[in-house]
Amino acid sequence: AQSVTQLDSQVPVFEEAPVELRCNYSSSVSVYLFWYVQYPNQGLQLLLKYLSGSTLVESINGFEAEFNKSQTSFHLRKPSVHISDTAEYFCAVSLMNRDDKIIFGKGTRLHILP
Amino acid sequence: EPEVTQTPSHQVTQMGQEVILRCVPISNHLYFYWYRQILGQKVEFLVSFYNNEISEKSEIFDDQFSVERPDGSNFTLKIRSTKLEDSAMYFCASKKGGTGPGYTFGSGTRLTVV
Numbered sequence: 203a204q205s206v207t208q209l210d211s212q213v214p215v216f217e218e219a220p221v222e223l224r225c226n227y228s229s230s231v232s233v234y235l236f237w238y239v240q241y242p243n244q245g246l247q248l249l250l251k252y253l254s255g256s257t258l259v260e261s262i263n264g265f266e267a268e269f270n271k272s273q274t275s276f277h278l279r280k281p282s283v284h285i286s287d288t289a290e291y292f293c294a295v296s297l298m299n300r301d302d303k304i305i306f307g308k309g310t311r312l313h314i315l316p
Numbered sequence: 317e318p319e320v321t322q323t324p325s326h327q328v329t330q331m332g333q334e335v336i337l338r339c340v341p342i343s344n345h346l347y348f349y350w351y352r353q354i355l356g357q358k359v360e361f362l363v364s365f366y367n368n369e370i371s372e373k374s375e376i377f378d379d380q381f382s383v384e385r386p387d388g389s390n391f392t393l394k395i396r397s398t399k400l401e402d403s404a405m406y407f408c409a410s411k412k413g414g415t416g417p418g419y420t421f422g423s424g425t426r427l428t429v430v
Contacts, residue, residue: 238421244423245407245421245422245423245424246359246407246421246424247421248419248420248421292358292359294359296419302364303349303361303364303372304349304351304361304409304419305361306351306358306359306360307358308357308358309358309359
């Protein structure tokens with residue numbers, strides 16, 4: 203079975219400082235990897251995904267994540283956060299099957315300090 | 317951009333009542349899912365649906381739950397006799413199918429059982 207671990211339930215960071223949200227996964231087979239973002243009182247939005255190819259993937263709003271197979275990690279980073287990045291961030295995996303479900307981590311709440 | 321639409325956005329119901337949560341997936345998508353998120357907890361898989369039948373369900377999805385695609389456009393989740401612990405945000409998702417993921421989530425329905 204697959205599982206996702208997000209060790210940090212909350213990460214406070216000052217505005218314009220860099221941030222890293224950690225994600226580790228466990229799977230005996232290859233998986234797709236995702237980061238979803240949930241802004242306050244809103245639904246889930248896909249932030250970025252790794253399917254294959256380059257291990258570094260980027261989003262349109264400055265986030266990036268790097269797939270590290272040996273460490274089974276998919277950490278999310280941003281070099282300079284903005285107050286608008288305040289949200290809950292969920293790391294997730296799915297099997298490389300056509301209809302497989304997504305398995306989510308517990309989420310990390312990113313709290314931007316002024 | 318096509319969206320997954322969920323109605324209502326918030327529903328309050330009395331314990332023991334039946335509720336139906338509605339979702340309109342993206343029109344050319346073939347795979348459908350329900351997830352739930354109890355307040356402050358992670359997003360959990362409930363059920364996947366393909367070709368007019370359940371393809372997988374979690375242990376949460378007991379006999380109180382059922383899903384249906386009654387008219388080729390709507391995808392519904394019914395909870396037969398709600399319990400207090402059913403209070404959660406329920407997310408619908410759909411996927412076109414074929415190789416590679418491409419899940420789109422709705423904005424969710426917040427169910428409050430009183």
